[in-house]
Amino acid sequence: MFLARVTGVVVSTQKAVAMKGHKLLLVEPLRVDPNLRDRLIGTGRSLIAVDPLGAGAGQVILMVQGSSARLMPETDKLPIDAAVIGLVDEVRVGDTIIKMDDSQPS
Amino acid sequence: MFLARVTGVVVSTQKAVAMKGHKLLLVEPLRVDPNLRDRLIGTGRSLIAVDPLGAGAGQVILMVQGSSARLMPETDKLPIDAAVIGLVDEVRVGDTIIKMDDSQPS
Amino acid sequence: MFLARVTGVVVSTQKAVAMKGHKLLLVEPLRVDPNLRDRLIGTGRSLIAVDPLGAGAGQVILMVQGSSARLMPETDKLPIDAAVIGLVDEVRVGDTIIKMDDSQPS
Amino acid sequence: MFLARVTGVVVSTQKAVAMKGHKLLLVEPLRVDPNLRDRLIGTGRSLIAVDPLGAGAGQVILMVQGSSARLMPETDKLPIDAAVIGLVDEVRVGDTIIKMDDSQPS
Amino acid sequence: MFLARVTGVVVSTQKAVAMKGHKLLLVEPLRVDPNLRDRLIGTGRSLIAVDPLGAGAGQVILMVQGSSARLMPETDKLPIDAAVIGLVDEVRVGDTIIKMDDSQPS
Numbered sequence: 001m002f003l004a005r006v007t008g009v010v011v012s013t014q015k016a017v018a019m020k021g022h023k024l025l026l027v028e029p030l031r032v033d034p035n036l037r038d039r040l041i042g043t044g045r046s047l048i049a050v051d052p053l054g055a056g057a058g059q060v061i062l063m064v065q066g067s068s069a070r071l072m073p074e075t076d077k078l079p080i081d082a083a084v085i086g087l088v089d090e091v092r093v094g095d096t097i098i099k100m101d102d103s104q105p106s
Numbered sequence: 107m108f109l110a111r112v113t114g115v116v117v118s119t120q121k122a123v124a125m126k127g128h129k130l131l132l133v134e135p136l137r138v139d140p141n142l143r144d145r146l147i148g149t150g151r152s153l154i155a156v157d158p159l160g161a162g163a164g165q166v167i168l169m170v171q172g173s174s175a176r177l178m179p180e181t182d183k184l185p186i187d188a189a190v191i192g193l194v195d196e197v198r199v200g201d202t203i204i205k206m207d208d209s210q211p212s
Numbered sequence: 213m214f215l216a217r218v219t220g221v222v223v224s225t226q227k228a229v230a231m232k233g234h235k236l237l238l239v240e241p242l243r244v245d246p247n248l249r250d251r252l253i254g255t256g257r258s259l260i261a262v263d264p265l266g267a268g269a270g271q272v273i274l275m276v277q278g279s280s281a282r283l284m285p286e287t288d289k290l291p292i293d294a295a296v297i298g299l300v301d302e303v304r305v306g307d308t309i310i311k312m313d314d315s316q317p318s
Numbered sequence: 319m320f321l322a323r324v325t326g327v328v329v330s331t332q333k334a335v336a337m338k339g340h341k342l343l344l345v346e347p348l349r350v351d352p353n354l355r356d357r358l359i360g361t362g363r364s365l366i367a368v369d370p371l372g373a374g375a376g377q378v379i380l381m382v383q384g385s386s387a388r389l390m391p392e393t394d395k396l397p398i399d400a401a402v403i404g405l406v407d408e409v410r411v412g413d414t415i416i417k418m419d420d421s422q423p424s
Numbered sequence: 425m426f427l428a429r430v431t432g433v434v435v436s437t438q439k440a441v442a443m444k445g446h447k448l449l450l451v452e453p454l455r456v457d458p459n460l461r462d463r464l465i466g467t468g469r470s471l472i473a474v475d476p477l478g479a480g481a482g483q484v485i486l487m488v489q490g491s492s493a494r495l496m497p498e499t500d501k502l503p504i505d506a507a508v509i510g511l512v513d514e515v516r517v518g519d520t521i522i523k524m525d526d527s528q529p530s
Contacts, residue, residue, distance in 0.1 A: 019191060046108065185295070260425040
C-alpha cells in the first residue's frame with residue numbers, strides 16, 4: 001500500500017456496468033521527504049481509485065492496488081485495481097509526527 | 107487505475123484463440139500536469155488494452171490493469187492484463203474542470 | 213499488455229519441472245517514438261516470456277504479464293508471469309501505419 | 319520480495335472494517351550499495367505494509383507484495399497488497415556480511 | 425520473467441511460519457547491454473527470491489514474480505511473490521551466444 005492525496009474526481013458516464021454508482025477519485029501518490037523526513041511530498045503520478053470511505057478533496061488516504069482492491073464488501077467483484085482502504089490521521093516518521101491537516105496545502 | 111489516451115490500434119492476425127474478435131487499442135497513460143494542474147499530459151509510455159466500450163481515436167479512457175481486467179462480462183477468462191473500463195467525460199482537479207475535448211489535440 | 217520485439221532465446225537445462233519443453237524468448241519492450249510517432253523504439257529493458265505462438269527472431273509480439281499469462285491452454289498452471297498472446301502485423305498511430313517488417317532492423 | 323527499513327507508522331481511525339487492529343508500518347525499500355556492495359541504502363520510496371511479526375522502528379524487514387501478502391494466517395482475506403514476512407538478521411553479499419544493527423543509522 | 429544474478433543470501437530467524445526452511449536469495453536483475461548486446465549487465469536493483477533449484481552464488485537465474493511464484497510444488501501456498509524457476513546456461517541475442525560463466529565476474 002502507499003499514501004496518496006485526493007486531488008480530484010473523474011466523471012465517466014459510459015463505463016463498465018458494475019462500475020455504475022462508484023465514485024472515482026483522482027489521487028497523487030506521496031512519499032516522505034527524503035531529506036528532512038518531516039512532511040509528505042507528491043510524486044507527480046496520477047492514479048484513479050474507487051473510494052468506499054468517502055475521502056474528501058485534499059485528504060491523505062491509504063491506497064491498495066491489485067486484486068486486493070476487490071476484497072472489501074463494497075468493492076467485491078468490481079473490475080478495479082485500486083481502492084481507498086483508510087483515511088490517514090497522522091504519519092509518524094522517527095520522532096516526527098506529521099499531522100495530515102498540516103501537510104494539505106502542498 | 108489510470109487515465110490514458112487512445113493513440114491507435116494494433117493489428118494481429120495470429121493470436122491466442124480466445125483473443126479473436128477483440129479489438130486491441132494502443133494507449134498512452136496520462137497524468138495531471140504537475141505545474142499548472144489544468145490539463146492532462148502524456149507519459150510517453152505505450153500500452154495495449156482490450157476495449158469492450160468502443161473508445162475512439164483520441165478519446166481519454168479509464169484503464170484497469172492486472173487480473174481485474176478479466177472481470178467484465180466481455181473479458182471473462184481472456185488472457186489479458188489491461189482493459190478499458192470507462193470513457194472519461196471530464197476530470198476535476200481542485201477547482202479546475204478539464205473537459206476531455208479541450209485536451210485532445212495533445 | 214505491451215508490444216515487444218523478440219531479441220533472443222534463453223537456454224535453461226535445469227528448470228521447474230512444469231517448464232520442460234517450453235521455449236523461453238528474450239524480448240525487449242517497445243514504445244511509440246514520442247516525437248514523430250511513426251515507428252516503434254526499444255525501451256532497453258530485457259524480459260523473458262513463454263511463447264505458444266512460435267514467434268521468430270526480430271518479430272514484434274503482443275505480451276501479457278501477471279496471472280493472465282497462465283490463461284491460455286498451452287500455459288495453464290505454468291509458474292510464469294509473461295507470455296506471447298499475439299504476433300503483430302501492424303500498428304496504426306493516428307494516420308500512420310507502421311508495418312512490422314519496416315521497423316525490424318532497429 | 320525486497321528488503322525495507324521500518325521508518326514509521328501510519329495512524330488511520332477510519333478504515334476498511336477488516337483492517338481494524340492491524341498495525342500499519344511505513345517502510346523504505348532498500349538496495350545493496352551498487353559500488354562497494356557492503357551496505358544497504360535507501361531508495362527514497364515510501365510504502366505501507368501490514369506487520370504480523372512485530373517489527374520495530376529502524377528494523378530491516380523482508381516484504382512481500384501482491385496477493386501473496388494475504389497468505390499468512392494473520393492476513394487472510396485482508397484487503398492488503400503488502401506485508402512483512404520476515405525480520406532480517408543479516409545479508410551476505412559475496413564475502414561481506416552486513417549485520418542489520420550496523421546499517422541502522424542510515 | 426527476467427534474468428537475475430545471485431548476489432547473496434538473506435538470513436531471517438523470525439519469519440512467517442510457512443517460510444521456515446526456505447532459503448532466501450538476494451538477486452540483482454540483469455538486462456542485455458543495450459549497446460553491444462553481447463553481455464548481460466546489472467540493473468542495480470535488489471530483490472529477494474525463494475529458490476527451489478539450488479542456485480549458487482554468481483549464477484544467472486530465471487525469476488518469476490507475482491502469484492505465479494507459488495505455482496511450483498515446492499512453493500505451493502507460500503506467502504511469496506518471487507521464485508527461481510530456472511538456472512540459465514546461455515542467452516542467445518541475435519547471433520551472439522552469451523555463456524553464463526563468461527559473464528559471471530560482473
